[in-house]
Amino acid sequence: MPLNPDQLIRDEIRAIAAYHVPDSSGYVKLDAMENPYPLPDVLRAALSQIAHDAAINRYPDAAATALKARLRSAMDIPDGMEILLGNGSDEIIQILAMAIAKPGATILGLEPSFVMYKMIAAFAGVSYVGVPLRPNFTLDLDATLAAIAEHQPALIFIAYPNNPTGNLFDMTALLRILDAAPGLVVLDEAYHVFALESFMPLLARYPNLLVMRTLSKLGLAGLRLGFLVGSPTWLNELDKLRLPYNVNVLTQQVAEKVLAHVDILEQQAAAIRDERARLMQFLDNVAGVEAFPSAANFILLRVPNADKVFEAMKQRGILIKNLSRAHPQLQNCLRVTVGTPNENDQFLASLTTSL
Numbered sequence: 185m186p187l188n189p190d191q192l193i194r195d196e197i198r199a200i201a202a203y204h205v206p207d208s209s210g211y212v213k214l215d216a217m218e219n220p221y222p223l224p225d226v227l228r229a230a231l232s233q234i235a236h237d238a239a240i241n242r243y244p245d246a247a248a249t250a251l252k253a254r255l256r257s258a259m260d261i262p263d264g265m266e267i268l269l270g271n272g273s274d275e276i277i278q279i280l281a282m283a284i285a286k287p288g289a290t291i292l293g294l295e296p297s298f299v300m301y302k303m304i305a306a307f308a309g310v311s312y313v314g315v316p317l318r319p320n321f322t323l324d325l326d327a328t329l330a331a332i333a334e335h336q337p338a339l340i341f342i343a344y345p346n347n348p349t350g351n352l353f354d355m356t357a358l359l360r361i362l363d364a365a366p367g368l369v370v371l372d373e374a375y376h377v378f379a380l381e382s383f384m385p386l387l388a389r390y391p392n393l394l395v396m397r398t399l400s401k402l403g404l405a406g407l408r409l410g411f412l413v414g415s416p417t418w419l420n421e422l423d424k425l426r427l428p429y430n431v432n433v434l435t436q437q438v439a440e441k442v443l444a445h446v447d448i449l450e451q452q453a454a455a456i457r458d459e460r461a462r463l464m465q466f467l468d469n470v471a472g473v474e475a476f477p478s479a480a481n482f483i484l485l486r487v488p489n490a491d492k493v494f495e496a497m498k499q500r501g502i503l504i505k506n507l508s509r510a511h512p513q514l515q516n517c518l519r520v521t522v523g524t525p526n527e528n529d530q531f532l533a534s535l536t537t538s539l
């Protein structure tokens with residue numbers, strides 16, 4: 185008898201649909217919240233030099249001391265707080281889930297939100313509870329507090345702003361959640377540079393708060409670097425689960441170099457915020473399109489027939505994200521990443537003819 189996956193692989197893993205990344209070659213790529221702007225030539229030349237000089241025959245600095253020091257200043261990390269680095273923030277979500285995976289432990293998330301919270305809970309063998317947002321995607325505080333009281337989650341993930349809805353949840357409601365939570369609350373600020381709102385200054389006041397960020401949306405998605413900030417009490421424990429060399433030599437050195445010029449990325453983010461406002465203004469006047477307010481570098485849209493619009497736009501060479509079947513509350517929803525002015529013009533032209 186040949187060996188089958190169902191004899192070895194856990195049921196909950198076989199039940200998961202793999203995270204699908206479509207082939208995007210040849211498309212105007214507006215599906216993955218990337219920064220569309222390349223780095224300026226002077227900085228690219230410096231990166232060539234780094235690649236030339238890097239000791240890739242050696243293991244990376246396991247403590248990533250230089251990179252952490254740079255992050256501390258570039259990201260206004262409060263004194264006294266520790267930093268944990270991940271191979272993207274996805275890896276940090278995984279570290280957190282593994283850390284709390286006692287029998288019976290629960291992770292709580294809001295829905296719809298970033299799908300990896302739920303997927304990684306399954307990877308780690310932890311139960312997951314999703315609390316629905318209201319139909320307009322604002323936080324349902326009463327339902328969330330009730331779910332916290334009922335399930336006593338060891339870990340709560342809240343994306344701020346939320347993906348895929350783009351909105352920032354009400355700060356006062358989130359503070360109530362922090363007060364009520366019996367465990368850790370991770371504020372996932374992946375889109376911080378487009379929202380300019382942060383829980384980082386509140387770390388000292390809420391010992392159960394952890395703030396997670398990534399360099400991906402800032403313009404370094406290919407490097408894979410995420411980080412978690414919080415008190416050493418928690419981060420020293422979490423660091424034990426981090427594989428010793430999870431952030432490679434090139435990522436460490438390139439990120440350190442680029443963050444020395446973080447103003448360049450911040451200017452690109454400002455251009456993206458301007459384009460977001462222009463897109464919103466246009467979309468608000470397109471009949472049949474409901475555009476949800478966004479504090480991120482993408483906009484969630486509801487259209488009469490998302491599958492039709494998505495396919496027609498793809499035929500025209502524009503790749504966005506069809507979320508119609510991702511969650512019941514996202515029926516007929518599409519998500520578009522804000523691109524360059526030219527890409528956005530192409531998107532708008534293609535959308536209006538695809539409706």
Ligand code: PMP
Nearest residue numbers: 272273274343347374398400410
């Ligand atoms: N958090 C949120 C809310 C996201 O939307 C994403 C990526 N789409 C991530 C975390 C993961 O980002 P990365 O692994 O690239 O750091």
